[in-house]
Amino acid sequence: MLAVLLAATTSRGAARYSLLGSLGGGHTRSDIFAGQTHTGLPSWIWNASVSVSASPFRLGLLSLSAGVGYSGQRSIYSEGTVDNHGLGYRAGLSTKLSALSISLTASRDTADFLSNVGTPQTGSTLTTSYVGNASLLVSGYPSLSFGISRVDTENLSFGSDPRPSGRTNLQVSSAHSTSNLIYAANYGTGWNTGLLSQENFRSHGASLSATAALRSDIGFGISEHYYLRLPTHSAPDNPRYDDNAFNTSLQWKPGERLTTNLGYSYRHTLVTLLDAVALESRVQTLAPGVQYRINPETVVSGSGALTYTAIRGQPGQLSAGSGQQIGSGIGFRKSLRPNMSLNLGGNASVGLGENLDGNIFLGYGLGGNGSLSMWGKPGQLSVTYSVAFSQNLGGVLNSSLIQQGSIEGQTFVSRALLSGALRFYSSRRDVADVGTFLSRTLAFDTSFRKGRYSASFNAGSSEGLDRTLQSPISDGLFLPAGYNSHARYAALTSGVSLFRDRLGISGTARTVYTRPPSGLSSWEHGFGLNVGWSIGAFGFSLSEQLSYGGTGDSWRTANLVMLQVSRGFGLAF
Numbered sequence: 001m002l003a004v005l006l007a008a009t010t011s012r013g014a015a016r017y018s019l020l021g022s023l024g025g026g027h028t029r030s031d032i033f034a035g036q037t038h039t040g041l042p043s044w045i046w047n048a049s050v051s052v053s054a055s056p057f058r059l060g061l062l063s064l065s066a067g068v069g070y071s072g073q074r075s076i077y078s079e080g081t082v083d084n085h086g087l088g089y090r091a092g093l094s095t096k097l098s099a100l101s102i103s104l105t106a107s108r109d110t111a112d113f114l115s116n117v118g119t120p121q122t123g124s125t126l127t128t129s130y131v132g133n134a135s136l137l138v139s140g141y142p143s144l145s146f147g148i149s150r151v152d153t154e155n156l157s158f159g160s161d162p163r164p165s166g167r168t169n170l171q172v173s174s175a176h177s178t179s180n181l182i183y184a185a186n187y188g189t190g191w192n193t194g195l196l197s198q199e200n201f202r203s204h205g206a207s208l209s210a211t212a213a214l215r216s217d218i219g220f221g222i223s224e225h226y227y228l229r230l231p232t233h234s235a236p237d238n239p240r241y242d243d244n245a246f247n248t249s250l251q252w253k254p255g256e257r258l259t260t261n262l263g264y265s266y267r268h269t270l271v272t273l274l275d276a277v278a279l280e281s282r283v284q285t286l287a288p289g290v291q292y293r294i295n296p297e298t299v300v301s302g303s304g305a306l307t308y309t310a311i312r313g314q315p316g317q318l319s320a321g322s323g324q325q326i327g328s329g330i331g332f333r334k335s336l337r338p339n340m341s342l343n344l345g346g347n348a349s350v351g352l353g354e355n356l357d358g359n360i361f362l363g364y365g366l367g368g369n370g371s372l373s374m375w376g377k378p379g380q381l382s383v384t385y386s387v388a389f390s391q392n393l394g395g396v397l398n399s400s401l402i403q404q405g406s407i408e409g410q411t412f413v414s415r416a417l418l419s420g421a422l423r424f425y426s427s428r429r430d431v432a433d434v435g436t437f438l439s440r441t442l443a444f445d446t447s448f449r450k451g452r453y454s455a456s457f458n459a460g461s462s463e464g465l466d467r468t469l470q471s472p473i474s475d476g477l478f479l480p481a482g483y484n485s486h487a488r489y490a491a492l493t494s495g496v497s498l499f500r501d502r503l504g505i506s507g508t509a510r511t512v513y514t515r516p517p518s519g520l521s522s523w524e525h526g527f528g529l530n531v532g533w534s535i536g537a538f539g540f541s542l543s544e545q546l547s548y549g550g551t552g553d554s555w556r557t558a559n560l561v562m563l564q565v566s567r568g569f570g571l572a573f
Contacts, residue, residue, distance in 0.1 A: 018573075024046065026563050028563070029043070030043070032557070086112075107128070107129050108127070126152075131149045142175065150167075174186075190202065207226070222248045237518055247266075248264050249262065263288075266283070268282050286307075302326070307394050309321060311431055339374060349393060353394075361397065367387060381407075400428065404423075404425040405424055406424075420444075422444050423443050427439045438484070455495075460488070510524075
């Protein structure tokens with residue numbers, strides 16, 4: 001908040017007040033081409049804002065802020081005009097009383113439009129938000145934090161019913177640590193409504209984790225996580241999702257080189273569509289393990305697991321069984337020279353499983369990883385890669401292949417800093433009678449900076465769970481591939497700052513393609529140029545944005561040229 005930043009510059013016990021504002025206006029021209037149709041003529045824009053802040057008491061005791069902003073724009077088309085007006089209010093309060101901190105903010109924004117293109121139309125969008133946070137930090141006692149937020153949006157067009165949407169989030173957490181105990185607990189819930197069916201759901205999430213040192217050579221850990229996504233609108237693309245994961249482990253270190261551990265885990269996942277089970281899985285695992293350090297560079301390990309798994313897909317389809325497996329691994333770390341290190345690792349597992357019919361099947365798994373890091377005067381470079389494959393492990397007939405890797409580095413070329421990164425992740429799992437679950441991402445980023453010049457390029461593609469269903473699921477392993485979205489993107493940006501940062505010039509070029517799990521694909525190609533110049537309290541900017549894109553078979557081209565002038569003012573005492 002502005003008030004907090006201003007208060008931080010004053011001495012303890014001094015009051016602080018400020019008044020800030022700006023006035024601006026500009027001229028735009030927008031052209032839209034759709035097929036043989038062309039619309040677009042000049043229009044005007046204007047804006048104004050003012051904000052006040054105060055810290056009437058000692059530093060941090062009480063900070064107040066408020067503001068209001070207005071913007072307006074008239075677009076003139078060959079058929080008529082469209083007026084857009086926006087009015088927003090802001091208010092905030094924060095205080096710190098010893099160990100108690102509280103902050104409250106509220107805002108309200110209204111965007112209205114009046115259209116005289118063809119048939120006269122009016123409409124508005126009203127957005128209201130409230131946010132509150134509180135924390136209590138007392139030395140020697142558990143910390144407590146509380147947060148709540150509410151955002152409501154309502155779209156209203158003349159002659160149509162209001163289209164409201166909103167979300168409410170509530171979060172409570174606590175954490176504490178002593179000489180031999182560390183714990184953290186968290187609970188969050190949300191209410192979500194929207195125009196799309198998958199945006200209408202309730203959510204609950206709770207987690208508890210703790211670690212304890214029972215003795216100097218014995219450690220114990222436990223964690224419990226639960227998430228529920230509960231749809232409030234029944235639709236084929238709005239599933240109910242339950243996920244419960246419990247883990248506990250006991251570690252014993254009888255010697256400096258030897259470490260043993262015993263872990264137990266339980267996970268239950270349930271996906272329900274239209275009150276019918278789409279996927280249910282239960283997995284229980286008891287896993288002992290041991291690690292022994294042969295020398296400072298080499299570690300060997302052994303592991304075992306007793307697993308029971310049951311996976312149910314469509315009615316009458318059930319894959320279940322129990323399995324036993326053993327495995328071993330080796331890790332190697334070597335400093336090749338003072339500025340280079342190599343890490344290598346590998347593991348293998350073999351096991352037997354038995355399904356519901358009493359049939360016994362063989363399972364196995366292989367994995368490997370490696371990384372090379374180099375650093376020094378020219379720059380630094382790191383290369384990593386890992387792969388893991390399993391067949392029929394975990395007590396059911398299935399296979400999975402997971403790969404991930406990266407190449408990252410930076411170096412100086414003629415006093416210019418050049419950096420880049422290439423990362424990829426791929427996961428595929430095939431389960432008999434249930435389906436295929438997959439997730440893939442590929443991303444490339446590079447940047448260049450020399451003095452006042454900079455440029456960056458980003459590109460990538462992804463295939464994974466649709467974003468509207470994603471949180472807190474981060475991959476496509478729990479919903480079939482039919483719920484995946486596919487996206488490709490690329491963007492190039494560059495800029496230069498001149499005349500002691502008073503003149504800035506930047507340009508962008510981008511392309512985006514998206515195909516959701518249901519509905520039409522969308523695409524867009526865009527180019528942009530922006531020039532900004534500041535003289536004292538005055539600011540000038542000229543920008544042009546050209547885009548060409550569409551959804552399905554429909555497309556259009558749009559060009560927007562905008563010139564703006566603004567004047568800021570301020571008073572502080």
